[in-house]
Amino acid sequence: MKVSDIMVVKVKSVLPDTPAGEALEFLSKEKISGLPVIDKDNKLVGMFTEKDVLKYILPGYLDKVGSFVYEDNPRAIRNKVKELLKERKVSDIMREQVIVAAPDASLSEVARIMLTGNARRLPVVDKNRKVMGIIAREDVVKAFIRFSQGEN
Amino acid sequence: MQRNKIAIKLFLIASIIFIIGLWGIDFGLNSRQALSLSIFSLSILGTVFFWEFRLAFAFLGTSILLISKTIDIENLILSSSLEVILFLIGMMVLIAMLKEAGFFAWIITLILRVRTLNARRFTIMVSVVSALLACAVDEVTSIILMVAAVIEICDYFEVEPMPFIMISVFATNIGSAGTVLGNPIGILIATKSGLTFEDFITKAFPLMILCLFVTTILVFRIFKKDIQNLDRKMKKLGANEMLIRLISVPPEQRLKKALFIFGAALFFIAMHHRLEILLGLEPNTILIAVPLIFAAFVMILKHERARKYIEEGVEWWTLLFFMLLFAQAGTLRYIGTTDLVAHKIAAFTGSDRNFLIGFTIWASAIGSSVLDNVVLVAAFIPIIQGFQNINLGPLWWALLFGGCLGGNITIVGSTANIVAAGILEKERKVKISFLRWIIVGLLIGVMTISIVWACLVFLPTYR
Numbered sequence: 201m202k203v204s205d206i207m208v209v210k211v212k213s214v215l216p217d218t219p220a221g222e223a224l225e226f227l228s229k230e231k232i233s234g235l236p237v238i239d240k241d242n243k244l245v246g247m248f249t250e251k252d253v254l255k256y257i258l259p260g261y262l263d264k265v266g267s268f269v270y271e272d273n274p275r276a277i278r279n280k281v282k283e284l285l286k287e288r289k290v291s292d293i294m295r296e297q298v299i300v301a302a303p304d305a306s307l308s309e310v311a312r313i314m315l316t317g318n319a320r321r322l323p324v325v326d327k328n329r330k331v332m333g334i335i336a337r338e339d340v341v342k343a344f345i346r347f348s349q350g351e352n
Numbered sequence: 353m354q355r356n357k358i359a360i361k362l363f364l365i366a367s368i369i370f371i372i373g374l375w376g377i378d379f380g381l382n383s384r385q386a387l388s389l390s391i392f393s394l395s396i397l398g399t400v401f402f403w404e405f406r407l408a409f410a411f412l413g414t415s416i417l418l419i420s421k422t423i424d425i426e427n428l429i430l431s432s433s434l435e436v437i438l439f440l441i442g443m444m445v446l447i448a449m450l451k452e453a454g455f456f457a458w459i460i461t462l463i464l465r466v467r468t469l470n471a472r473r474f475t476i477m478v479s480v481v482s483a484l485l486a487c488a489v490d491e492v493t494s495i496i497l498m499v500a501a502v503i504e505i506c507d508y509f510e511v512e513p514m515p516f517i518m519i520s521v522f523a524t525n526i527g528s529a530g531t532v533l534g535n536p537i538g539i540l541i542a543t544k545s546g547l548t549f550e551d552f553i554t555k556a557f558p559l560m561i562l563c564l565f566v567t568t569i570l571v572f573r574i575f576k577k578d579i580q581n582l583d584r585k586m587k588k589l590g591a592n593e594m595l596i597r598l599i600s601v602p603p604e605q606r607l608k609k610a611l612f613i614f615g616a617a618l619f620f621i622a623m624h625h626r627l628e629i630l631l632g633l634e635p636n637t638i639l640i641a642v643p644l645i646f647a648a649f650v651m652i653l654k655h656e657r658a659r660k661y662i663e664e665g666v667e668w669w670t671l672l673f674f675m676l677l678f679a680q681a682g683t684l685r686y687i688g689t690t691d692l693v694a695h696k697i698a699a700f701t702g703s704d705r706n707f708l709i710g711f712t713i714w715a716s717a718i719g720s721s722v723l724d725n726v727v728l729v730a731a732f733i734p735i736i737q738g739f740q741n742i743n744l745g746p747l748w749w750a751l752l753f754g755g756c757l758g759g760n761i762t763i764v765g766s767t768a769n770i771v772a773a774g775i776l777e778k779e780r781k782v783k784i785s786f787l788r789w790i791i792v793g794l795l796i797g798v799m800t801i802s803i804v805w806a807c808l809v810f811l812p813t814y815r
Contacts, residue, residue, distance in 0.1 A: 259500065260775070265456040266456050267456075268457040274508065275507060276503075276507030276508075
């Protein structure tokens with residue numbers, strides 16, 4: 201079983217210069233937690249996820265200062281959210297290093313990439329980084345179940 | 353364009369190394385000595401032009417030294433100052449434990465736990481806490497904690513954090529000269545010079561306090577407007593209790609235990625010289641052993657976290673770089689390059705004590721303003737060791753303070769500066785220009801260095 205057999209071909213995506221607020225609304229409407237960012241030539245340029253949004257809003261030094269607890273919500277975080285919604289584009293928030301899968305990758309290979317790369321969804325791209333589809337973790341798990349039951 | 357930039361940088365490095373090699377031979381070095389100087393310069397230039405690749409440069413340089421038979425394996429290992437590395441590893445494990453126990457929040461409450469907080473008191477607290485923290489932990493940890501604290505607090509009061517971050521950086525660089533622990537420089541000088549923790553407390557710490565005092569007065573004038581603005585906001589937005597509530601202090605027990613363990617380690621480190629005499633041990637044995645003993649204790653107590661402390665708490669990237677840098681500097685000594693340089697300097701200055709103190713402090717300060725402090729000091733130590741028939745005492749202090757205070761002059765003067773500027777740019781998209789920094793940094797640098805220079809020359813304590 202190859203990933204091209206089970207991937208979603210109609211990929212929901214967003215353009216890099218889409219306002220971040222609009223992209224967030226789209227995520228909420230579609231009930232998904234992340235989207236690939238694709239340019240006008242259908243090339244993958246990044247990933248825009250809820251995790252990246254949180255990373256943007258909160259200070260970057262959090263993992264370096266050790267443990268503490270935010271008892272309340274600092275004004276700065278609120279201002280960052282406002283700024284994100286009013287001024288930021290997807291290209292400001294997205295991560296550019298994206299873990300991807302090739303269309304002829306086996307199911308196990310995709311699962312390996314997801315585990316080691318800690319990725320919940322993988323865009324499937326060709327040699328020129330043009331997006332052919334997308335595969336999510338739940339699709340992989342379901343496919344494994346079918347695989348174990350002897351279906352192709 | 354990127355490729356062109358890299359090519360230019362590589363060409364510059366190659367040219368400078370070649371010139372240094374030729375100059376070295378002209379200076380009187382033989383070919384091996386000139387080669388070692390060139391390799392060492394390669395590492396240093398690597399850090400200047402290719403900061404992110406510095407470890408690769410260090411690896412390459414060390415390998416070339418071995419292959420070219422400039423130094424043998426045994427002496428390379430001896431020069432790498434493994435005792436300093438072990439000390440730093442032990443301390444880093446302790447600091448990882450402290451951070452996990454909530455040290456950061458404690459720092460913030462420390463800064464704000466001032467009755468009727470106003471901007472002046474806040475500035476003093478930032479200065480003092482930065483310096484004292486830099487005395488106790490390494491400069492990178494202390495600056496990250498302080499910058500994060502300053503940003504959180506300034507955000508609360510809706511003021512620009514940049515001036516207060518600069519103040520914190522100045523205080524951090526000054527503070528790191530106060531004790532053996534503060535900066536890798538301290539422990540490096542202590543192990544090579546035979547100076548003890550007590551020597552640092554009686555001779556370096558008071559000078560550090562003096563520099564801090566003068567700097568704090570200067571920053572009150574330089575950043576007058578920003579401090580007044582903060583004062584207005586503090587009055588408008590209200591008392592400290594709200595901010596302390598904002599970032600909670602974690603469970604008292606865990607933090608108390610962590611602080612106690614850390615404090616105990618500091619105590620035994622402070623007593624190392626006396627214990628060594630009492631137990632008939634080689635100098636610095638206890639100094640190196642204490643962090644290891646306490647780190648072991650922590651790793652047993654928190655055994656489920658031990659691996660994390662070692663893998664993530666210890667800055668292996670930095671330590672490896674230091675280790676190889678020390679080895680390369682040691683090579684310079686081993687084959688006599690630095691002895692020759694020392695000899696020529698001594699001849700040039702007539703071995704005059706005051707002249708040598710002045711030369712050491714200003715040369716190390718200027719060097720430290722463009723290079724990383726540790727790099728500079730690692731290079732200078734063998735030169736000082738090469739001076740003969742002179743009381744080296746004041747020269748070591750000159751090197752310590754030159755190396756630390758020089759770091760305040762430019763924005764790249766010290767790792768603390770670079771880290772702080774990086775965080776500020778990332779979090780607030782504020783870039784401090786080279787010029788903006790040097791205007792203030794030069795004033796503070798020159799003032800503090802001059803004061804230390806005067807003390808070292810005139811005060812009888814340093815004779």
